[in-house]
Amino acid sequence: MPYCLNPSCQKPNNPEGGRFCMNCGKNLQLKGLYEAISLIGQGGMGRAFQAKDLGRLGQPCAIKQFLPQFQESELMKKAIALFESEAAQLKALGSHPQIPELIAYFGEDGCLYLVQELIEGENLYIELQRNGIFIEAQIYELLANILPVLQFIHDRQVIHRDIKPDNIIRCSLTAPELVQEAGKANYQSPITNSPQVNFVLVDFGAAKAFTTDTANRTGTLIGSAEYIAPEQARGKAFPQSDLYSLGVTCIYLLTGISPFDLYDDESDRWIWREKLQTPISNHLAVILNRLLERAISNRYSSANEVMHDLQSVTISSDNNSNSLEVSCINLHNSPQIKKLIESLNLGQWQESDLLTNTIILELANKNRIAELTSNDIDQISCDIWVAIDQAWMQASNNRFGWSIQKQIWKSLSGRLIYEENNYWEFAKIYEKFADRVGWRKPRWLNLEFSPKIWRKYENLTFSISAPRGHLPSLFFWEGFNLVDTVLYRLEICRQSQDNS
Incomplete structure (x- = not known):
């Protein structure tokens, strides 16, 4: 229904089809x-x-x-x-x-x-209040999405000057729509090399064009006090000021604590790591601390430089850290596993899902998952199965991975060994499993007994906010008959590892 824009109108809602407000007469x-x-x-x-x-x-x-x-x-x-x-x-x-x-x-x-x-979705401040603090993978996802935008505006001599959770919206478009929108602008993220987009940067009311002269000239203080860089608080703004604000945004999302309380004035240092409920990798901490440097000369010089560090994910063997670690396999001899870990650590969930399939198919020398047999599954090294599963588990804070899917499968009374004579029992459990992890949806929304239909693969949720066990998905999507075989193989491998 048309809504009257007259600020003094007492009854702004109007019936459909009207041209003038029925209350105040203003043109609608x-x-x-x-x-x-x-x-x-x-x-x-x-x-x-x-x-x-x-x-x-x-x-x-x-x-x-x-x-x-x-x-x-x-x-x-x-x-x-x-x-x-x-x-x-x-x-x-x-x-x-x-x-x-x-x-x-x-x-x-x-x-x-x-x-x-119109940008449909909710900003990160609201998301934090609704879902709680972010985990490491979500911060990688945010950085991988927003840094290219900052580089884009900085290349065009614009400083946003008000980067904060309220001004970053997680877009609610479906995956195909996002790809279509990205394609319109002929734009690809330098990190993901794909047009998939999740976040939108809004509110350019504080944005300012800069030149060598204007960037160094003292001006009006603009921005949100909790997030602005020290130089911006003094009326000066540089592209690096946006990077500082992005760093503050990240530590707020990781802790849920006001940035004012994450800096200790007495010791003149950030204490955000001490406030974390869950430790993060040194790799991410180093990036965030450099974004948060008070001196511009110690900060990253550009968003591209931050993206370069994001791409150079290090695999740590420090058992006290929360970084992605696969101790059971020589990564030097398995570049695909290393690539998977890097992709997961950057929050590139769909790319990781596709790469998981690629790794298994190459090892089995097959073209499609549907061609795999139980013998192929058994011939692939336990190190590979455990490494892939461990990478998914650690990157998602135990939300995704075959081990999580195995827990869900068994909670539905699913067995790990099925024969041909009990296929229908398997099929029934598989449908329940697909419903639980979000691969199917009601045909008619909001109807409890509505028949379920399968989502298209491209319409699955490639985000940390997906239902538990939602990913990896494509493997069981194409080879549904391998669910019990893969989960049984993983259990055998885990037991073997525990006994060694």
Whole structure:
């Protein structure tokens, strides 16, 4: 239903099809093209609405209405400048799948409006409150997604100046839609080498164009106090200031504690590692600490430099660390296993799923999982099975992996050895198993007894937020009859390892 944008309107909701507000008479269509549907947020600077673009066949969009609560003329001038800056920066940045597209910017009836692409999803602050603190793999996933965006805007002489959890949205588009959106911009992440996108950077109201002169000139303090870099607090901003704020964002997500309480003024140092509930790898800690350096010269010089360090994942043999470790196999002689661990450690879940299949197929000398036999499974070294399983388990904090799937399988009364004469019992357990790990969904949503249908592989959830046991998936997706064989092989291998 159309929503009236008159701030004084007492009954803004209107019936479908109306052109003018039935309460106050205001035109419900901005420029005759944009129609608000519902209020989605408001603050001291204005309001945001879910809307539709009538010029694009009703395509969803968002409307920002400038409505500051200031009386002082100087504050009003600065507020207007920030609002206009957001439009200018979005226009200058052009099209990027992880930045909201600017559709229009104009004034009407004494108000300023900005119309942009509607980003559906929730920001990381809300996600933290709902799901709890992030684990290491989620931070790798975040960095791998957001760093290319920062490099993109910095290359175009723009500093965001307000990087924080509230301004990073986990996009709720399905995987095929994300690929399609990324394809529009002909953009690929330097880390993943694929157009898969999970996070969107929003709120460019504080963004600023920089040059050698303007970056060093003292100016207005802009940004959120908990997250801004020391130099930004003094009115100066550099591309490295965004990297600092990203580092602070990460330690907040890892601890759930205000950044103010993660820095000890008495000793003049960060104490975030001491506040962790679960230890993280030294590899990630070193990256975060360098992002958090107070001196710009000690910080990373660019987002690309951070991405380079992310890609050089080290495999630690330190038993006291939480880094990915596979002690049972010589990684030097198994580059595919090392590649899998690096991919998992970066939170590249779909790539890791595909790579898991590739490793097994190459060892069995087969082209498809469906061609594998129980004899092929038995001929592959126990070291391989345990190494792959251990990598998945450690990267996901025991959410994914064959061992987790085995626990779920057995909890459903599934056996590890089935014969042809009890196939139907196996098939029944397999369907329950698929429902439990999220590979199937109700045909009709919200109906308890709705028949289940299989999700398409590309529509599975390749994220740490997926149901427990959701990944790896493709192996059992193509070779469902191998579930008991693989799980039994893993159990034998684990027992053999324990007895040695």
